[in-house]
Amino acid sequence: MSVFSEEKTHILVSGLVKRYPGAQAPAIAGVDLAIRRGEIFGIIGRSGAGKSSLLRTFNRLELPTEGSVQVAGQDVGSLTGASLMQLRRRIGMIFQHFNLLSAKTAFGNVALPLKVAGVGRDEIERRVTELLDLVGLADKRDAYPAQLSGGQKQRVGIARALVHRPEILLCDEATSALDPESTDAILTLLRDINSRLGLTIVLITHEMSVIHEICHRVVVLDQGRVVEEGEVWNIFGAPQHDVTRALLRTLQKTIPGDLREGLLDQPQASDDRLVLDLHYTGGQGRGPDLAGLVEALGSGVELLFGGIDRIQGHGQGHLLVAIERRGRSDADILARVQSLSDDVRKLGYVPDRI
Amino acid sequence: MSQIVYDRLIEGTIDTLLMIGISSVISLLLGLPLAVLLATTTRGGVFESPWFNAGLGSIVNVVRSIPFLILMVALIPFTRALVGTSYGVLGAVVPLSVATIPFFARIAEVSLREVDRGLVEAAEAMGCSRWHIVWHVLLPEARPGIVAGFTIAVVAMINASAVAGAIGAGGLGDLAYRYGYQRFDTQVMVTVIVLLVALVMLIQLFGDRLALFLNKRK
Ligand SMILES: Nc1ncnc2c1ncn2[C@@H]1O[C@H](COP(=O)(O)OP(=O)(O)O)[C@@H](O)[C@H]1O
Ligand SMILES: [Mg+2]
Numbered sequence: 180m181s182v183f184s185e186e187k188t189h190i191l192v193s194g195l196v197k198r199y200p201g202a203q204a205p206a207i208a209g210v211d212l213a214i215r216r217g218e219i220f221g222i223i224g225r226s227g228a229g230k231s232s233l234l235r236t237f238n239r240l241e242l243p244t245e246g247s248v249q250v251a252g253q254d255v256g257s258l259t260g261a262s263l264m265q266l267r268r269r270i271g272m273i274f275q276h277f278n279l280l281s282a283k284t285a286f287g288n289v290a291l292p293l294k295v296a297g298v299g300r301d302e303i304e305r306r307v308t309e310l311l312d313l314v315g316l317a318d319k320r321d322a323y324p325a326q327l328s329g330g331q332k333q334r335v336g337i338a339r340a341l342v343h344r345p346e347i348l349l350c351d352e353a354t355s356a357l358d359p360e361s362t363d364a365i366l367t368l369l370r371d372i373n374s375r376l377g378l379t380i381v382l383i384t385h386e387m388s389v390i391h392e393i394c395h396r397v398v399v400l401d402q403g404r405v406v407e408e409g410e411v412w413n414i415f416g417a418p419q420h421d422v423t424r425a426l427l428r429t430l431q432k433t434i435p436g437d438l439r440e441g442l443l444d445q446p447q448a449s450d451d452r453l454v455l456d457l458h459y460t461g462g463q464g465r466g467p468d469l470a471g472l473v474e475a476l477g478s479g480v481e482l483l484f485g486g487i488d489r490i491q492g493h494g495q496g497h498l499l500v501a502i503e504r505r506g507r508s509d510a511d512i513l514a515r516v517q518s519l520s521d522d523v524r525k526l527g528y529v530p531d532r533i
Numbered sequence: 534m535s536q537i538v539y540d541r542l543i544e545g546t547i548d549t550l551l552m553i554g555i556s557s558v559i560s561l562l563l564g565l566p567l568a569v570l571l572a573t574t575t576r577g578g579v580f581e582s583p584w585f586n587a588g589l590g591s592i593v594n595v596v597r598s599i600p601f602l603i604l605m606v607a608l609i610p611f612t613r614a615l616v617g618t619s620y621g622v623l624g625a626v627v628p629l630s631v632a633t634i635p636f637f638a639r640i641a642e643v644s645l646r647e648v649d650r651g652l653v654e655a656a657e658a659m660g661c662s663r664w665h666i667v668w669h670v671l672l673p674e675a676r677p678g679i680v681a682g683f684t685i686a687v688v689a690m691i692n693a694s695a696v697a698g699a700i701g702a703g704g705l706g707d708l709a710y711r712y713g714y715q716r717f718d719t720q721v722m723v724t725v726i727v728l729l730v731a732l733v734m735l736i737q738l739f740g741d742r743l744a745l746f747l748n749k750r751k
Pocket of ligand 1 (some may be wrong): 227229
C-alpha cells in the first residue's frame with residue numbers, strides 16, 4: 180500500500196473487521212486508516228459507532244477479527260506475551276473514567292507501569308516526580324484518587340500513560356466526564372504534550388468542540404465504517420455526510436427565535452429586505468469580505484447574526500445579512516454576492532426595521 | 534466458682550483462641566488463593582477457564598453444603614491421618630479450616646469480582662502481565678472487602694468451634710456443654726457466653742476498623 184511506504188505513517192489500519200462473539204453486526208466493518216506520526220488524530224461518531232473498538236485494536240486490547248493494525252510497521256495482531264507487553268509500554272492510554280487504582284496514591288498509580296516493568300526504585304522516584312511535575316500535580320503525590328477532582332484524576336491518568344515515554348497516546352473519551360473548565364485544561368495539556376514530546380495522539384470524543392480545539396485530522400465513523408476523513412477545518416467547513424452534519428449541529432449557533440419567527444416567505448412591503456445566509460467553508464483562503472459585500476450591494480447591508488470561527492488558520496462560519504432590495508430582483512442580488520462566499524442561501528424577508 | 538472451674542475456664546479460653554487462631558491463619562493462606570482462582574477463571578476473568586471454574590466451584594459448593602457437625606465427623610479419618618488425633622485443638626483445626634476455606638473463598642471471590650473491569654483494562658494497557666494484575670490490581674482493590682469477609686468467616690468459625698468442642702475438641706464449647714448441658718451449671722454457662730460474645734465483638738470491631746482503614750475509596 181502506498182501510504183505505508185511513507186515515512187510519516189505511524190499507525191496503519193488495513194481492512195479491519197472486529198466482530199464480537201454473539202453480536203449480529205460487526206463493531207468494525209472494514210476500516211482503512213493511516214495515522215501520521217506526531218499528529219493529533221480525532222475519531223468521532225455516534226455512540227456505538229465502533230470508536231472504542233477501533234482504538235482498542237491499536238494496543239491490542241481487542242484482537243482484530245480480520246485485517247491488520249500496524250504500529251510503526253509492526254503487526255500488532257501477531258504479538259503475544261513479552262512482545263505484546265513491550266508494545267503496550269510504547270502506547271499510553273487514558274480513559275473516560277480515569278481507571279485509577281483507588282488503593283494507591285497518585286505516586287503509586289504513576290509508578291505502577293514502571294514497577295511491573297522492573298525499573299529500579301531510584302529511577303521510579305525520579306521519573307514519577309518528573310511526570311507529576313509535567314502534569315502539574317507535584318503537590319498531590321501522596322493523595323489518593325478519592326481526594327482528587329476529576330481534572331486532577333485525569334492528570335494522574337495522563338502521567339501514568341506517559342511514564343514509559345510512549346510514542347503514542349490513546350484517549351478514549353478522556354474529557355467526557357469533566358466539566359468545561361477541566362476539559363479545557365486537559366486539552367491544553369494534551370496539545371502541549373503533543374508539541375513538546377512529539378507524541379502521536381489518537382483521541383475519541385463525541386464532543387465536536389474537542390476535535391475543533393486540538394485535532395489536526397479527524398475520521399467520522401458510523402456503524403463501524405469510515406464515512407468521512409480529512410483535515411478538521413475541511414470536515415467542519417464542508418461536511419459531506421449526514422452523520423457528520425448531525426454531529427456538527429451541536430457546535431452551530433442556531434438562528435435566534437425572534438429572527439426565525441420574523442422571517443417572511445414573501446416580501447409584504449416594497450422596502451422589506453432580503454435575508455441571505457452566507458456560508459464560509461474556509462477553503463481557498465476566502466474569508467468574509469465585508470468591504471466586498473458593501474461594494475457589491477451598496478450601503479444597505481445589515482449584519483443580523485452569525486459568526487466566524489478559526490480552525491487551523493481557516494476562517495469559517497455563517498453570516499446572516501439583511502439586504503435592502505432597492506428595486507433589484509433577488510436573482511440580481513444573489514448573483515452579486517455569489518462570488519463572495521462559498522455558499523449562499525436565501526432565507527426569506529424581514530421588514531425594514533426589526 | 535471453684536478454683537477448678539476457674540482454671541478450666543482459663544484453659545478453655547486459651548484452647549478456643551488457639552483453635553481459632555491457627556484455623557484462621559490456615560483459612561487465610563489457603564482460602565485467598567482459592568478465591569483468586571475462582572474469581573479469575575470465570576468468563577471474562579484474567580485466567581478465563583470456564584470448565585476449570587465450574588469444576589472448582591462444584592467442589593467448593595459441596596464442602597460448603599455439608600453441615601459442620603457432619604463434616605467434622607466425616608473428616609475424622611482424614612484428621613487422624615493429617616495431625617495424628619481427632620481430639621483437642623489440633624483435631625479441631627482440621628475440620629474448622631476445611632469448613633472455613635471454601636466459605637471465606639466465596640466471600641473473597643465476590644470482592645475480587647467486583648473490582649472495576651476498567652482497572653484491569655488500564656493495567657493491561659500499561660503492560661501488566663496477568664499475575665501483575667492479580668497482585669497489583671485485584672488484591673489491593675478488593676482488600677477492604679476481603680478483610681470484611683474474613684471477619685465474617687472468623688466469627689462463623691467461633692460458632693463452629695463450640696460445636697467442635699461438644700464432640701471432643703475442648704475449648705469453651707466443651708465447657709459449656711459439660712457444665713451447662715450435662716450439669717445445669719448456669720454460672721459456667723453464662724460465663725462462657727459472656728466470653729464468646731466478648732471475643733466475637735472484639736474480632737468484629739478490629740475487622741471493621743481495619744477494613745475502614747484500608748478503604749481509600751472515600
Ligand atoms: N466487549 C464487547 N462485547 C460485545 N459487543 C461489544 C463489546 N464492545 C462493544 N460492543 C458492541 O460493539 C459496538 C461498537 O461499540 P463501541 O466500539 O464501544 O462504540 P463507541 O465507542 O463508538 O460507542 C456496539 O454495538 C457495542 O454494543
Ligand atoms: Mg466508546
